Structures are given as structure tokens and as C-alpha cells.
Amino acid sequence: MSIQARRERERAERERLIITAARTLAEAEGWEAVTTRRLAERVEYSQPVLYSHFKGKDAIMAAVAVEGCADLAVDLRAARTSTDDPRQALAAVGAAYAAFAERRPALYDVIFSLAVDLPFATPEAPAPLQAAFGELSQALEPQAGDDDLGLLTETFWSGLHGLVTLMRGGRLPREAHDRRLAILVDRFSQRP
Amino acid sequence: MSIQARRERERAERERLIITAARTLAEAEGWEAVTTRRLAERVEYSQPVLYSHFKGKDAIMAAVAVEGCADLAVDLRAARTSTDDPRQALAAVGAAYAAFAERRPALYDVIFSLAVDLPFATPEAPAPLQAAFGELSQALEPQAGDDDLGLLTETFWSGLHGLVTLMRGGRLPREAHDRRLAILVDRFSQRP
DNA sequence: CAGGAGCGCTAGCAATGCTAGAGTTGTCGG
DNA sequence: CCGACAACTCTAGCATTGCTAGCGCTCCTG
Numbered sequence: 240m241s242i243q244a245r246r247e248r249e250r251a252e253r254e255r256l257i258i259t260a261a262r263t264l265a266e267a268e269g270w271e272a273v274t275t276r277r278l279a280e281r282v283e284y285s286q287p288v289l290y291s292h293f294k295g296k297d298a299i300m301a302a303v304a305v306e307g308c309a310d311l312a313v314d315l316r317a318a319r320t321s322t323d324d325p326r327q328a329l330a331a332v333g334a335a336y337a338a339f340a341e342r343r344p345a346l347y348d349v350i351f352s353l354a355v356d357l358p359f360a361t362p363e364a365p366a367p368l369q370a371a372f373g374e375l376s377q378a379l380e381p382q383a384g385d386d387d388l389g390l391l392t393e394t395f396w397s398g399l400h401g402l403v404t405l406m407r408g409g410r411l412p413r414e415a416h417d418r419r420l421a422i423l424v425d426r427f428s429q430r431p
Numbered sequence: 432m433s434i435q436a437r438r439e440r441e442r443a444e445r446e447r448l449i450i451t452a453a454r455t456l457a458e459a460e461g462w463e464a465v466t467t468r469r470l471a472e473r474v475e476y477s478q479p480v481l482y483s484h485f486k487g488k489d490a491i492m493a494a495v496a497v498e499g500c501a502d503l504a505v506d507l508r509a510a511r512t513s514t515d516d517p518r519q520a521l522a523a524v525g526a527a528y529a530a531f532a533e534r535r536p537a538l539y540d541v542i543f544s545l546a547v548d549l550p551f552a553t554p555e556a557p558a559p560l561q562a563a564f565g566e567l568s569q570a571l572e573p574q575a576g577d578d579d580l581g582l583l584t585e586t587f588w589s590g591l592h593g594l595v596t597l598m599r600g601g602r603l604p605r606e607a608h609d610r611r612l613a614i615l616v617d618r619f620s621q622r623p
Numbered sequence: 624c625a626g627g628a629g630c631g632c633t634a635g636c637a638a639t640g641c642t643a644g645a646g647t648t649g650t651c652g653g
Numbered sequence: 654c655c656g657a658c659a660a661c662t663c664t665a666g667c668a669t670t671g672c673t674a675g676c677g678c679t680c681c682t683g
Contacts, residue, residue: 246660275640285663287642296640351602359602386614393603394614397593398586405592410543410551411585422578422586426618438629467671477632479673488671 254292256282262303265345270300270353301355307346309367311339315374325381330424332378333399337420340403351400360393372396382429391427398423446484448474454495457537462492462545492546499538501559503531507566517573522616524570525591529612532595543592552585564588574621583619590615 260281264273275296279286293299318335319328340347349355350368358364376392383391402419405411411419452473456465467488471478485491510527511520532539542560550556568584575583594611597603603611 274638276638286640287664288662290641291661351597352600354600356601360604386617387610390607390610391614393597393607394590394594394611394618397597397603397611397615398590399593400597401589401591401593402586404596405543405585405589408544409547411589412552415582415585418579418582419586419589422583423589425578426586466669468669478671479633480631482672483630 250292253282253284253288257289257292257299258302258306261299262306262346265303265349266343270345270348297355300349300353301357303346304349304355304357305365305367307343308350308365308371310343310346311336311350312367312370312374314339315371315378319374319378325378326424326428329378329382329428330421332375333395333420333424336375336399337403337416340407344407347403352404379427382427384429395423395427398427442484445474445476445480449481449484449491450494450498453491454498454538457495457541458535462537462540489546489548492541493549495538496542496546496549497557497559499535500542500557500563502535502538503528503542504559504562504566506531507563507570511566511570517570518616518620521570521574521620522613524567525587525612525616528567528591529595529608532599536599539595544596571619574619576621587615587619590619 257278261273261278264278264281273296275286275289278299279289282288289296289299293302314335315332318331321331322328357368359368372392375396376388379392379395380388402411402416402423406413406416449470453465453470456470456473465488467478467481470491471481474480481488481491485494506527507524510523513523514520549560551560564584567588568580571584571587572580594603594608594615598605598608
């Protein structure tokens with residue numbers, strides 16, 4: 240019976256190996272460089288092994304996305320709790336979100352841009368995802384006013400997402416990023 | 432000399448044929464269905480002909496993007512001039528933008544998400560693109576207050592872009608779309 | 624009417640995600 | 654301690670992708 244346990248443990252280890260290898264490769268060279276062949280070479284197994292763990296390349300990316308989202312949630316929490324002033328906290332969270340997208344673009348893409356069948360706005364959404372959303376939500380709570388907090392959070396999040404994706408896609412000039420972010424935060428803050 | 436002119440005219444016609452075929456195919460089945468082979472079959476030429484007109488598939492997509500952006504600009508202008516009330520105009524423009532993305536997703540994607548080699552925030556940006564941006568800008572002008580109008584427009588645009596991309600990517604539930612849009616417009620309107 | 628230049632087509636390359644079937648390894652009953 | 658069996662991994666290959674080389678036809682020019 241213990242022999243079965245060892246096998247399953249080894250399988251789990253290898254699965255983690257695949258995920259971290261995919262993340263490393265993606266962060267180093269972008270997702271277009273993550274081919275099943277290169278990934279298999281990195282983990283020192285053949286391609287079909289990947290498919291014994293995951294349904295396909297998309298499933299591997301989804302696994303990386305969940306991991307990466309946990310990192311994002313950590314960053315957002317640190318930013319939110321870095322100050323007592325609600326308005327500054329919102330600005331800090333917005334800046335942290337944008338910084339994450341800038342610093343780890345491959346991770347950001349796989350979470351928020353690339354087509355991956357992760358459940359999002361449902362109770363079945365992975366915990367790290369809900370955690371990240373919760374941080375945004377808590378940062379916005381003092382600014383909600385009459386608006387529904389959930390919808391307000393989704394809208395503010397959309398603003399952040401639009402800023403970073405348009406900028407990274409070359410649609411917005413980089414240099415004014417901070418000022419745009421300031422405008423967004425300002426417009427989502429309650430007037431005193 | 433006139434023989435040369437005829438050839439160039441025929442070439443130009445064929446180029447338009449390629450562009451419209453690409454757009455039609457993309458709108459019908461999505462960009463992932465637009466392969467060079469299928470496109471060549473549609474225009475009833477062989478694949479290499481495409482490459483005598485465009486540097487590659489990306490260039491074809493960029494051409495479709497410019498065309499499509501003109502359509503978007505028309506929609507936005509109609510929305511903006513549909514009312515005299517500045518706040519209602521902003522709401523109408525936002526709704527028109529989102530409706531365009533919803534109604535013609537392939538066109539929206541190629542303009543704002545996929546093709547990268549289009550100059551955007553520079554004077555060399557294609558005219559239709561600047562026109563669309565200009566409509567947004569004019570709709571926001573009464574709401575600018577102390578903010579720089581260009582940056583405010585870019586930020587509002589980011590909000591719209593985030594809303595539609597996250598919703599279409601399954602990250603935001605469809606049903607509350609109108610309410611999120613209302614929140615965005617409200618937060619970007621000056622307090623009376 | 625012959626020569627030549629332009630131009631489109633056939634055929635093929637390298638790379639992709641994914642899969643079938645062979646072959647090897649390691650485990651358990653006798 | 655051995656042989657059969659089962660689980661697992663690898664080699665090889667398929668279909669499809671964007672893109673290109675080089676042949677061969679057509680049609681203008683002198």
C-alpha cells in the first residue's frame with residue numbers, strides 16, 4: 240500500500256515540477272516560447288508525460304495562473320495595509336496591481352488575458368482569485384457610497400486592467416502611466 | 432502607360448478583396464479560423480499572393496483593424512451627438528463603445544487586443560483611430576475639470592476596454608454589464 | 624512574331640499541439 | 654529466485670499553422 244503512496248507522491252512532485260517549469264519559462268521568454276516540446280525538455284520527460292498530468296497546454300497555463308494569482312493577492316494585501324488612510328490605500332493597491340502586471344507580464348497575461356477556462360465570477364473560482372478580488376474590494380469599500388461594492392470593485396478592476404493591457408500592448412504611452420493611475424484612483428474616490 | 436495604371440488598379444482591387452475577405456471570415460468565425468490557406472481560398476488565389484500584398488498575416492489584420500476603427504468612430508460620433516446633455520452623451524458613447532465590442536468582437540479584438548504593429552498614441556496613428564479617440568475625448572471634455580483631457584480620455588477608455596475584455600473573456604458576469612457601465616460613467620462625470 | 628520580364632502557382636519547410644502504439648521498467652504470485 | 658503481468662514512458666507520427674523557393678505560364682514590347 241505504501242508503494243502506491245510513493246507513486247502518487249512522485250506524481251504530485253512531477254506535476255509541481257511541470258507547473259514551475261512552465262511559469263519559469265513563461266516569465267523568462269513569454270508564453271509564445273512555452274511549447275510542449277521545450278517544456279518537456281525542461282522537466283526532462285517526453286511530451287506525452289505532460290498530457291498524463293494535464294488535459295492540454297491550456298490546463299497547464301490555468302494551473303500557473305492560479306499560482307500566480309496567489310502572488311498577486313499577497314502584493315495587493317501588503318499595499319492595502321501599508322497605510323491607514325483609505326484614499327492612500329486605494330492608490331497603493333492600484334499601483335501594486337499595475338506594478339505586478341509590469342513586473343510579471345507573463346503571469347498577468349495567463350491570469351487575466353489569455354483564453355483559459357478558469358471559473359471567475361462564481362463560487363467555484365479558485366481561492367487565490369477570490370482573495371485578490373477581495374483585496375480590491377476592501378480597498379474600495381470606504382469609497383463605495385451608494386454603489387454596490389461588488390460592482391464597484393469590478394468596475395475599478397476593469398479600469399486597472401484596461402490601463403495595463405493597453406499600455407503593454409503599445410496603445411498607451413508609458414510615460415504618463417502614473418498620472419493616468421492617479422486619475423483613475425481619484426475618480427473612484429469619494430469627494431470629501 | 433495606361434497599361435501600368437490598369438495593373439495597379441487591379442492590384443488595389445485585389446488588395447481590398449483580401450481585406451474584406453479577412454474581415455468577413457473573422458467576423459463569421461473568429462480570427463483563429465482565419466488561416467492563410469482559407470483566406471487564399473476565399474479570394475480564389477494561392478497563398479503566396481497574400482504575401483505579395485502584405486508582409487504577413489499580421490499586416491492583413493492591421494489593415495482590417497484600421498477599416499474597423501472607422502466603423503467604431505462612426506458609432507461613437509452618432510452616440511455623442513444623439514443628445515445635448517453632456518452627461519447623457521458620455522453615457523451614450525460608453526454604451527456605444529461596449530455595444531460595438533459586443534456586436535463585432537473580431538473587429539474589436541484586432542483593433543485593441545491582437546495586432547500590435549499599429550502606431551497608436553503618436554501622430555502617425557491611422558486617421559480612423561485618431562477619430563475614434565477624438566470622439567471619446569469630446570464626450571469627456573465637459574467632465575474634465577482640472578484633469579488633462581488627453582489623460583482623462585485615455586483613462587476612461589481604459590475603463591471601457593477593461594469592462595468589455597474582462598466580460599468577453601468570462602472574467603465578469605454578463606448580466607450586470609449595464610450597471611457597471613453606469614458606475615464607470617458616473618465616476619467619470621463631474622459632481623454637479 | 625520572337626524575346627523577355629513580370630507574376631501566380633505547386634510544392635515544400637520548420638514548428639505547433641496532440642496521440643497511438645511499441646518497448647521497458649518494476650512489481651507481485653508462485 | 655523466477656517469470657508473467659501491469660503500469661508507465663518514449664519514439665514516431667499526424668494534421669495544421671505561417672511562410673517561402675523556384676518553376677512555368679502569360680502577356681507586353683520591339
